[in-house]
Amino acid sequence: MSEKNIVLSAKHLKKSYGKGEATVQALSDVSLDIYEGELLAILGSSGSGKSTLLNMLGGMDQPDEGSITVGGRELAKMKDKELTRYRREDVGFVFQSFNLIAELTAKENVAITASVQKDKDIVKNMLELVGLGAKLNNYPMQMSGGEQQRVSIARALAKDPRLLLCDEPTGALDFETGKQILIALEKLVRVHGKTVVIVTHTQEIGRMADRTIRMRSGKIIEQTVNEAPVSAELVEW
Ligand code: ADP
Ligand code: MG
DSSP, rough: OOOOOOEEEEEEEEEEEEOGGGGGGEEEEEEEEETOOEEEEEEEOSSHHHHHHHHHHSSSSSOEEEEEETTTTGGGGGGGHHHIIIIIIIIIEETTTOOTTTTTTTHHHHHHSSGGGGGGGHHHHHHTTTTOOOOOOOGGSSEEEEEHHHHHHHHHHTTSEEEEEEEEETSSSHHHHHHHHHHHHHHHHHHOOOOEEEEEGGGGGGGGGEEEEEEEEEEEEEEEEEEEEEOOOGGGO
């Protein structure tokens, strides 16, 4: 991280679910910045508020209080159309469950990204980038879990997002396959200069990140900067 341009800035986010006695404070006063070209790991056990936070950063959910500013614009102040554009074009999402369409090939799954229709080469390039150049015409059923996850990464990348948000990207994968995904994500940052956020309950994954943010009970309890991140190849859990 030589330059420190802020891609996204979140301030004092609060979010609760439910009412009265049953209220769950999913986020209480969470503030963070995300820097261009960094690999940020958001760590914390299940229920600590990681997904709630990520969904807000991606404009998929709104905080009760606080603000999220991207490129000088505050999400809450955007008109519906702008917010939809932000979600569709500026943010790439990768989920634990891949979310591929079973009836579409790898190529077609990537091509459904709205902005891709402009340039057909992007589809092939992105699948090659994640090492799937030989599986362009495979259906999800004809691919391993790790390959499916790489298709979902290619799909997210095809819109050339400012920010790639990954929620437990290795959560449904065995160790070796999960590691391949981490290596792919690492390459996106180190080789292609992308900005990647990985949310995970697997603490060890934090070792490969430039920065880690640790959450507990809806709060950030620790932030660390890794001066010398470990290669994803060497991360074990
Ligand atoms: P994590 O991703 O770290 O496991 P979440 O952000 O999913 O945590 O959840 C944080 C807390 O908010 C948990 O207690 C969870 O049960 C609660 N929560 C999350 N989403 C909802 C929802 N839609 N309705 C009610 N409670 C929710
Ligand atoms: Mg979660």
